[in-house]
Amino acid sequence: MKKVSILDVVEKSGVSLVTVSRVLNNVGTVRESNRQKVLQAIKDLDYRPNSAARSLARGSTGLIGLTLETLKDTVFDGIVHTVNQSLEESGYFLALSIFSRTEGDPDQKTNFLFQEDRVDGIIVLSLLDEENYVMELKRKKIPFVIIDNHVANSRALTVNVDNYIGGLEATKHLIELGHTRIAHVSGPDHFLSVRERKRGYEKALSDAGLSPLIVTHTESFGIRSGFDVAKTWMQNGMIPTAVFAGDDGLALGVMEAYQSEGYKIPDDLSVIGYDDQVFAAEIHPRLTTIRQPMEQMGQHAVRLLLKLIQGSKRNTSVVLQPELIVRESTAICLKKD
Amino acid sequence: MKKVSILDVVEKSGVSLVTVSRVLNNVGTVRESNRQKVLQAIKDLDYRPNSAARSLARGSTGLIGLTLETLKDTVFDGIVHTVNQSLEESGYFLALSIFSRTEGDPDQKTNFLFQEDRVDGIIVLSLLDEENYVMELKRKKIPFVIIDNHVANSRALTVNVDNYIGGLEATKHLIELGHTRIAHVSGPDHFLSVRERKRGYEKALSDAGLSPLIVTHTESFGIRSGFDVAKTWMQNGMIPTAVFAGDDGLALGVMEAYQSEGYKIPDDLSVIGYDDQVFAAEIHPRLTTIRQPMEQMGQHAVRLLLKLIQGSKRNTSVVLQPELIVRESTAICLKKD
């Protein structure tokens, strides 16, 4: 009942250890007959190489880490699945690591992925505490790529989607529908993405000779925030004909608020969200929104990281374009000025 | 610029390699002065032990894997965070692995967590293809625990929450509010949990001398399914005073459907969901629902798994109790019969 090791394979197949290792790694040339013997022995013994020994001997693990904070996000889900697949195609395995902000001892950043040399590289997925994390990675010289970085001038390799364009497109869509009284609920101001989307919103308006109706920042994303903001607007007699929400949750909240006061969407009010979370396509009316190119994000991140690991020096960050998804929550403006 | 190894620490601290290893592992007794020397050297050198070498030498990795399929779930998120923390407290690290159903070659179940001996044990989180996965784990003799198993008679160790009780409590809540015309939208029938919840629903009704108004299974969970079911009910003149939905998404869909026809919730219709997803507490009205004890699930899973790894033989699966969360979507029945 002992564990079968490469030696058992050697014995059973009759060839030398090195030859076995060779067929294991598809390396060099091995006489076909020998290769078959080895393969057969491996099969008979149900042998699988010990990964620790492998890693030790070759100095790399074949593992890529991906650090994230939450499992409650459609976009993350999409990215991670793509990364998983791309990595697999390249012969790597993916291990996710949950980043829990350590409240106590800041010296105890035990998040294994970088604490030890367990991975060959890391993809950092939209971490709030990105700055410190990245600093550690640099110190430990672990190759990494950041998806959706929050720090602007990060000299690290990043994969991003152009939030400015996203805000611009969203707002242009509204303008093209004839809207002129366009409000914006934004998220927490300290997010780079939030500021960028707002900038896009402002640009689209000024390009059209319009000016922002009102911009409200919220403490957090989420339905409740959107609801509250919209309620406040109404209390102040603020009735836009269209709203650009910086997040689908906010958008849903806004819709609920206006609907609860008898407004019809999109007849009385157009609403556009951001991110295309699952529920966006499911609620009524289906939400018009801006979708992040999840597949591309994942693929680019993997490509960049692998090149980095292979020592390539000339790599450049990538900025992807978001996509407008028109559904049922936006419509032509019927209100005359 | 070479990697610092334990030998560098030996040299710098002046003690033997073994002593260094001892302080590294807090093992045996080491003279305090020596311990300090070592610690200092480690610090000066910024030394971290090589995990591959460690794993190889001691035959275990200190890593626990958790396999799941999706990152779009509040409950999973809660469980995983708890598992992460519990594991950390026990000196283990957590690595998540995305399980993508391999469409092609079924022999190519490359999901690393069990493909190689990279982990000391595995937590399987609600896998659709549980059966095959578990079979592999058994064959490879990797210790594992399943959270939310879908196969009934699984002889494996499992951590579950009693879905029967959940359905029972949800329905009892409605009955206690005076409802008698209680409908049930259920999920896909092949889920064990779905069938259990329904069984609870039926039991609660029969205990109260009532009978099911209507039970409709859906092809999938989600808002859209709930919406469609409710619409169909209405078309058939089916007007319950309360609905027990097998899932928060379904519940939201039901609410939307009835609201769109002018019904007020909870005044004209009470709705209760299941799972307490994030949005449940955010939508309007806030959804009454059944919450899964995520923390307990995570903790028990970890406890069981670690005991299993330590060779303990007498372990038993655990069944946890769900919790009724009363919010705003359910109210006293005002309709006279």
Place this chain on the structure above:
DNA sequence: CTGAAAGCGCTAACAG
């Protein structure tokens, strides 16, 4: 309390 010696299982030059 400490150190010398013997691996853990596999890969990587280097000669045949």
Place this chain on the structure above:
DNA sequence: CTGTTAGCGCTTTCAG
């Protein structure tokens, strides 16, 4: 094409 010889970096008996 194949085998010999060294390690990879650390833990673990087993004597001091």
